[in-house]
Amino acid sequence: MRRLALVILVLLLAALVAAPGALAADKVYKIKWAHVLAPTEPTHTAALEAAKRIAERTKGGIEIQVYPSSQLGKQIDVFQQIKMGAPIIAHIEPSWAADLGPYELGAIQGPFLIKNYDEYKKLVNSDFVAQQNKKLLEMAGLRMITWNWYFGPRNIISDRGFKTPDDLKGLKIRCPSSPTWVETFKVLGATPVTIPWGEVYTGLSQGVVEAAEAPLSTLLGSKLYEVKKVITLTGHFKAVTGKVINEKFFKSLPAEYQTILTEEIIRGGEQMSKMTVDGQQGFVDKLKANGVTFVEPDLAAYQAKAKAFYDQKLHPKWPADMWDILQKAVQ
Numbered sequence: 001m002r003r004l005a006l007v008i009l010v011l012l013l014a015a016l017v018a019a020p021g022a023l024a025a026d027k028v029y030k031i032k033w034a035h036v037l038a039p040t041e042p043t044h045t046a047a048l049e050a051a052k053r054i055a056e057r058t059k060g061g062i063e064i065q066v067y068p069s070s071q072l073g074k075q076i077d078v079f080q081q082i083k084m085g086a087p088i089i090a091h092i093e094p095s096w097a098a099d100l101g102p103y104e105l106g107a108i109q110g111p112f113l114i115k116n117y118d119e120y121k122k123l124v125n126s127d128f129v130a131q132q133n134k135k136l137l138e139m140a141g142l143r144m145i146t147w148n149w150y151f152g153p154r155n156i157i158s159d160r161g162f163k164t165p166d167d168l169k170g171l172k173i174r175c176p177s178s179p180t181w182v183e184t185f186k187v188l189g190a191t192p193v194t195i196p197w198g199e200v201y202t203g204l205s206q207g208v209v210e211a212a213e214a215p216l217s218t219l220l221g222s223k224l225y226e227v228k229k230v231i232t233l234t235g236h237f238k239a240v241t242g243k244v245i246n247e248k249f250f251k252s253l254p255a256e257y258q259t260i261l262t263e264e265i266i267r268g269g270e271q272m273s274k275m276t277v278d279g280q281q282g283f284v285d286k287l288k289a290n291g292v293t294f295v296e297p298d299l300a301a302y303q304a305k306a307k308a309f310y311d312q313k314l315h316p317k318w319p320a321d322m323w324d325i326l327q328k329a330v331q
Contacts, residue, residue, distance in 0.1 A: 029253060031064045034072040035091035036197045041221040042275040043091070043149065044068050050268030057260045062253075064089070070198045075176075082246045083140060089265070091149070092244045095178035097132075101139030103317045105132040106180045107326060111187075111236045111306040112299075117277050119330040120150055120238055126329035136244075143247045145262055148269035151215040151239030152276045156232045157224050158211035161295030163232075165189055165305045174200050174212040184236065187308045197222075204228055215239050216283035217276060225290045232295045234302055242269070 033051060037043055044066065051064035072078050072088070075096055082088050083100075098106030107113075108129060114120050123129065124147035133144040162168050168190040175181035175192040185192040193209045203209045204227045212224060213236070219225065243265050250258060284294065308314070310323040319325065 028060060029062045029087065029257065031062060031087045031089060032072060033064050033066040033089045034070075034078050035066075035068055036070045036075060037068060037091070037218060038221040039068040041068075041217055042272050042279065043151070046149075046268040046272035046275070049271065050264045053264045053267070054260055057264070058257055062257055062261065070196070074196050074198075079142075079244075082142060082244065085246050085249055087246070087249050089145070089243050089245050091241060092144075093178075093239070093241050094147075095176070095180035097136055097142075097144070097244070098180070099178065100136065100142065102132045102135035103315075104319075104322070105129075105136065106178070107310070107315075107318060107322055108132075108329075109180050109237055109240045110326070111184045111309055112303045113326055114238045114330055116238075117150055117152075117273065120240065121148070122330045123326075124148060124240065124242075128325060128329045137247055141247050142244050143250050145243045145245060146266045146269050147240060147242035148266060148273060149241045149243065150269070150273035150276055151217065151241055152280060153233070153235030154213050154215055154237040154239055155219070156211055156213045156234055156236075157219050157228045157292075158230055158232070159228050161230050161232045161293075162234070162297060163295065164298050164301045166301075172208075172210045174203055174209040183314055184306065184309050187314075188236075188302070188305055200224065201227065213237075215276070216280060216287065220283050220286055225287055225292050229292055230295060231287065231292055232297050234297055234299070236302065236306065 033047055035043060035047065047066045051066055054062050054064060078088060078090050079096065079100060082090055094109040095106045098104070108123055114123055129147065136142050136144055156162060156173070158171070165188045168185070168188050171190040172193050173185055173190045175185060175194050176197065177194040182192045182194065195203050195208065200212050201222060201224060204212060204224060211228070214222070219231065253261065312318055312320045312322070315322070
């Protein structure tokens with residue numbers, strides 16, 4: 001009898017070894033990953049690779065389909081879907097998160113706040129940002145998985161350069177419908193026009209807007225150089241971005257899956273951030289090869305004028321010492 005039991009056990013083990021899929025989870029969690037950018041950009045590459053690693057580590061227990069170029073709709077619509085419980089991971093920026101509840105969170109994307117990637121990492125890992133993430137969870141039911149997807153400096157593309165902020169006076173520049181962008185460019189003297197990112201190329205072509213702003217990788221990936229040929233290297237924002245998911249859905253995943261999902265999305269952010277930092281000169285070279293010229297502006301003049309963005313008169317809900325709070329966060 002013992003010998004028979006041993007034989008059966010050996011056969012069962014052999015079957016499992018021969019068929020690794022037999023170890024896969026009984027339930028498969030299908031998740032959509034939404035972002036607004038082109039599939040040619042580093043963020044899409046990093047998202048695809050993170051999704052692949054998650055599938056491998058969960059042995060098929062989590063399947064993620066990545067949707068670039070706003071294929072799941074405008075950001076505001078995607079966030080509403082997530083708030084209602086849809087299994088979606090979404091690209092998010094602080095200004096959008098602030099619109100969902102924690103108003104102060106929008107400050108971390110303010111103009112000329114951080115100088116480089118090292119300060120970026122300090123900021124997004126600060127106690128201040130952790131407090132705002134907690135508010136987002138409490139107020140909107142959304143979990144910030146990570147803020148570590150760094151897109152680098154945002155710059156202005158148009159058909160002319162802007163050496164000083166005075167040159168922006170009256171300029172119709174595309175902005176998302178976010179107070180951070182709108183108020184920043186009003187302070188700088190421009191006229192912000194809010195249209196979705198997917199309409200920017202057409203808007204520039206048809207004269208709806210005269211300029212747009214984005215990281216170099218996005219200006220390249222979206223081919224805006226086909227309609228505008230001058231980039232002013234203002235670096236007015238350092239693109240703070242992250243990934244968000246519905247908390248109830250996240251908690252419905254097995255604990256091991258929660259850990260894997262979080263670890264691999266953070267790893268994806270590190271990968272994408274490295275591509276961004278290492279690739280800046282390459283983006284410049286490729287844009288130049290497509291006929292783009294670059295203008296070096298008077299950054300001191302821009303910084304001085306943009307400081308008014310942090311005035312409590314513009315943001316009554318912010319503490320009066322918001323600038324000092326943010327500076328402490330990047331130390």
